[in-house]
Amino acid sequence: MLKDKHIIVGITGGIAAFKTATLVRLLVKAGAEVQVVMTPNAREFITPVTLSTLSGRPVISEFFTANTGQWNSHVDLGLWADAMVVAPATASTIGKMANGVADNMLVTTYLSAKAPVFVAPAMDLDMMRHPSTVRNLELLRSYGNHIIEPAEGELASHLIGKGRMEEPENIVLVLDDFFARGQDLAGRRVVITAGPTVERIDPVRYISNFSSGKMGFALAEECAARGAQVTLVAGPVSLSTRHPAIERVDVESAEQMLQATLAAFGQADVAILCAAVADYRVDNVAQHKIKREGNEPPVLRLVPNPDIALATGQAKRPGQITVGFALETDNEQANALGKLQRKHLDMIVLNSLRDPQAGFQVDTNRVTIITADGRQTPYPLKNKREVAADVVDAIHQLILSQKNA
Ligand code: CTP
Numbered sequence: 108m109l110k111d112k113h114i115i116v117g118i119t120g121g122i123a124a125f126k127t128a129t130l131v132r133l134l135v136k137a138g139a140e141v142q143v144v145m146t147p148n149a150r151e152f153i154t155p156v157t158l159s160t161l162s163g164r165p166v167i168s169e170f171f172t173a174n175t176g177q178w179n180s181h182v183d184l185g186l187w188a189d190a191m192v193v194a195p196a197t198a199s200t201i202g203k204m205a206n207g208v209a210d211n212m213l214v215t216t217y218l219s220a221k222a223p224v225f226v227a228p229a230m231d232l233d234m235m236r237h238p239s240t241v242r243n244l245e246l247l248r249s250y251g252n253h254i255i256e257p258a259e260g261e262l263a264s265h266l267i268g269k270g271r272m273e274e275p276e277n278i279v280l281v282l283d284d285f286f287a288r289g290q291d292l293a294g295r296r297v298v299i300t301a302g303p304t305v306e307r308i309d310p311v312r313y314i315s316n317f318s319s320g321k322m323g324f325a326l327a328e329e330c331a332a333r334g335a336q337v338t339l340v341a342g343p344v345s346l347s348t349r350h351p352a353i354e355r356v357d358v359e360s361a362e363q364m365l366q367a368t369l370a371a372f373g374q375a376d377v378a379i380l381c382a383a384v385a386d387y388r389v390d391n392v393a394q395h396k397i398k399r400e401g402n403e404p405p406v407l408r409l410v411p412n413p414d415i416a417l418a419t420g421q422a423k424r425p426g427q428i429t430v431g432f433a434l435e436t437d438n439e440q441a442n443a444l445g446k447l448q449r450k451h452l453d454m455i456v457l458n459s460l461r462d463p464q465a466g467f468q469v470d471t472n473r474v475t476i477i478t479a480d481g482r483q484t485p486y487p488l489k490n491k492r493e494v495a496a497d498v499v500d501a502i503h504q505l506i507l508s509q510k511n512a
Pocket of ligand 1: 413432433434
């Protein structure tokens with residue numbers, strides 16, 4: 108997807124700048140045309156000769172080329188680009204970008220760029236956590252820039268924490284995704300529930316289920332890659348999100364998931380209810396650890412949890428779409444259709460637990476998509492990201508048909 112794309116790679120003065128050579132090489136290998144723009148400080152970390160050799164174009168870092176006096180037009184460059192990626196982005200450059208401090212070629216080009224901008228921060232963990240960095244990144248997000256979150260790991264300071272620039276291979280993936288998907292959900296807001304819920308018994312014990320959250324997370328990545336702003340309401344899972352347009356809200360119980368989902372659904376176009384919500388919670392959660400010795404075996408009294416899909420379906424305004432999932436062991440089609448109707452859903456994605464390659468904990472899924480008009484479309488076995496693409500295609504069709512109705 109990167110073939111013939113014009114990409115500005117902005118490099119700032121951080122130790123991770125050495126990795127940007129790999130980024131440039133990978134982009135060129137993928138067929139992109141790359142123009143490197145460096146801040147003066149970046150040249151202390153990696154030489155322009157390396158980068159101009161890898162990109163096949165002279166590197167720009169000053170407003171004027173020293174020997175010829177030729178003016179480097181940031182405006183032309185901004186218009187030339189299909190995307191700009193700043194990697195590594197130091198705290199200082201992020202601050203300048205957020206506040207329009209155009210004192211170098213890189214920030215000036217950024218301010219002129221019409222194309223989508225991707226920012227891959229790299230800095231020490233304490234700088235990353237500082238309120239000014241947090242606020243500046245928030246500002247960049249509010250301008251529609253895509254933040255490629257840094258990874259956790261050992262930093263140049265030898266401290267361990269969040270601040271390592273994302274690996275070049277993953278930055279290329281983010282860009283590739285961006286161009287591959289098209290942007291058919293641009294401007295849409297989607298809320299997705301994912302993973303299990305956890306219902307406490309006492310401070311150390313709980314009731315839950317085997318949901319891994321993989322399907323919901325794949326849906327979140329898919330929607331974000333296609334331009335949507337996503338709120339991912341996730342129960343406790345060991346998964347991470349990659350795309351900058353995903354705002355993740357971590358919750359524990361069904362009650363918390365309900366509140367977070369309804370709060371986000373107010374401004375959303377679509378809700379995808381993918382979580383495996385515990386149907387019951389313990390009525391009388393013990394404040395202290397339940398002891399074994401000398402006590403009768405405890406009796407847990409369970410009370411029903413709220414149905415988040417139903418509550419979202421009931422809160423739906425004209426134009427909003429709700430999509431559910433059904434995991435069934437028998438009488439699949441009829442049960443799924445019943446759930447669709449009961450929960451006021453527009454679409455339900457059915458998977459069968461009888462299929463060993465579908466459902467909890469596995470990377471693959473085989474689904475049938477059922478819409479409110481009764482239409483059923485079976486799909487072959489696919490990995491969950493591909494299933495997510497099918498589900499989002501079907502949602503996009505629903506959006507289009509509502510618009511034409
Ligand atoms: N769901 C929900 N809140 C609940 C239970 C289910 O939001 N408390 C959603 C699920 O995320 C899914 C759909 O409803 O999209 C169907 O979930 P499922 O567990 O299959 O349905 P239940 O109504 O719990 O029916 P049952 O467990 O009896 O099959």
